[in-house]
Amino acid sequence: MFQPSLTADCGQCAALCCAHHAFDSSEQFAIDKPAGVPCPNLNGRGRCNIHASLAERGFSGCVSYDCLGAGQHVVQGLFGGRSWQHEPALKETMFEAFRIMRSVHENLQLLHAARRLALSDAEAARCAELELAHMPQDGWTLARLREFERGPVSASVRAFLRSLRYKLGGTVRPA
Ligand code: SF4
16 A cells, blocks of 8 residues: 655655646735746746745745645656656646645645544544545556545545544644
């Protein structure tokens, strides 16, 4: 069973967050950028030109953003290390996969946090069952991600986490 890392590794990604996400000019972002448009601070090698001074340059939102490992999972796991930057035809599908994979990883992070609570046997079994639903036996494919997005798993995770609120006085804190 492949257990994806929930720790971002930008060196194994292809700047997916820097192109896929939109941001609005604000305290967190110095400029407006539409979704799907590469950030102007990306250089030709797909790296951030202002990485060492993001906060000082008005991009603290980039510092606080965490893809939870979804980026490298998509690039390496689904696309074999290929990049939209070298193959623009991949852009839409890579961004779509990234968007859904981010939800998969976020759910996994929340379930990992829930696992550390004092769960009953039934709750622990349900938590494990839901975790498994985020780790397909043969790995993720774009078709499986689309099916995941259409399906009931995320709603089931939310319902399960809601059922644990009494253990934390209202919230389940991420790891
Ligand atoms: S400023 Fe740098 S880290 Fe932020 S989106 Fe642009 S390229 Fe990415």
